[in-house]
Amino acid sequence: MTAAMLGAVVPTTTYYLILSALLFGIGAAGLMIRRNPLIMFMCVELMLNAVNISFVALAVRFGDIDGQTAVFFVMVVAAAEVVVGLGIIISILKRRPGATADDLAELKG
Amino acid sequence: MVIAGALGVILRSNPVHAALSLVLTLFGVAVHFVALEAHFLAAVQVIVYAGAIVVLFLFVIMLLGVDKAEDLSIEPFPVQRPMAVLVGAAVAGLVIAAVVRARDTLAEGTPLPAEDDQNIQALARNLFQDHVFAFEFTSILLIVAVAGTVILTRKEKQGGAE
Numbered sequence: 205m206t207a208a209m210l211g212a213v214v215p216t217t218t219y220y221l222i223l224s225a226l227l228f229g230i231g232a233a234g235l236m237i238r239r240n241p242l243i244m245f246m247c248v249e250l251m252l253n254a255v256n257i258s259f260v261a262l263a264v265r266f267g268d269i270d271g272q273t274a275v276f277f278v279m280v281v282a283a284a285e286v287v288v289g290l291g292i293i294i295s296i297l298k299r300r301p302g303a304t305a306d307d308l309a310e311l312k313g
Numbered sequence: 314m315v316i317a318g319a320l321g322v323i324l325r326s327n328p329v330h331a332a333l334s335l336v337l338t339l340f341g342v343a344v345h346f347v348a349l350e351a352h353f354l355a356a357v358q359v360i361v362y363a364g365a366i367v368v369l370f371l372f373v374i375m376l377l378g379v380d381k382a383e384d385l386s387i388e389p390f391p392v393q394r395p396m397a398v399l400v401g402a403a404v405a406g407l408v409i410a411a412v413v414r415a416r417d418t419l420a421e422g423t424p425l426p427a428e429d430d431q432n433i434q435a436l437a438r439n440l441f442q443d444h445v446f447a448f449e450f451t452s453i454l455l456i457v458a459v460a461g462t463v464i465l466t467r468k469e470k471q472g473g474a475e
Contacts, residue, residue, distance in 0.1 A: 218416040220345065225408035227319055227338075233401025234323030237394055242374060246322050246335050249366065253342050256358075260351045265419060269439045272351055272432075276440065279354075279361055280451045284458035286366050290373050291462035297377050 220261035227254035241293050245286065252282050315341035332370045339363045353433045 231250030238244055256275045263271025318341060321334025339362040346355035440448055 215348065216416075217419060218412055220349070221412040222409050223315060223345070225405045225412065226316055228408070229401040229405025230316070230319040230323060231401075232404055233397050234319075236397030236400065237323060240328060242328050242370065243322070243331050246331055246370065249335065249362070250319050250322060250338065253339065253362070256354075257342060257345060260346055260349050260354060264349045264351070269435045270443075272354055272436055273439050273444055275351075275354055276357070276436070277444075277447060277451060279357060280455065283361055283366060284454050286369060287458050287462050288465075290369060291465040294373060294377065294466050 217261050217265040221258055224254045224258040224261070227251075227257065241296075245289050245293070249282065249286070252278060314338075315345070328374050329371065332367055332374065335370070336363050336367050339367065350432060353436055 228251050231247045231254060234247035235244055256278055259271045259275045315338050318334045318338030322331045325331045325334060343355045343358040346358055
């Protein structure tokens, strides 16, 4: 272990899972607090990263590389999601500058 | 560092500062990946997330000109903010409680190869042998996302609806 060679405390899997839970909680709270659609997207990224940390930590713990493959797919899907989401945000904000998530009721019948 | 960056994302009123805090968080996550011997994912994290995605965010912020600080004191629903904090803390607390209670029952597997290129090789073998169909589907997903975004944001030349 690289960290052990440096004489540092080697973090356990539990530490990574707690960090992941905290990050997910912050992302979820931010998603509900903020009104700017851009910031809400960043909070979604935070939550995805939290899940990625726990995936990698458990993959290392169980000695199963499948977890890291899953993180790879999560990253690809996150990239696609950001591209589409930002496209939607651009097309909305071009028409209505300064719109927040509360103003977006265009699909309402 | 990760937590500080994450708090910065949701507390800074200026979207540019929030995006830069997001960079801090993503780099911190990449450092954790390195500590977990997932070198390939750390590289991909820096390139794709900290590179591409955050640059895309900053690009949109600059393009739309929304890089002014918004007033965070305006709150349309007075109950929502404490409720959101409560729900976020509850989610984190429940997961932490579950993790702490179950930490002794966590099975220990055979350690992953941690040699020079072993991580990349193992990941490639797993990706292209066991999950090759999922890999192909992600390429379709990316094509569809790019095409959809181009259609979505393109200017209508012939006097369309927009």
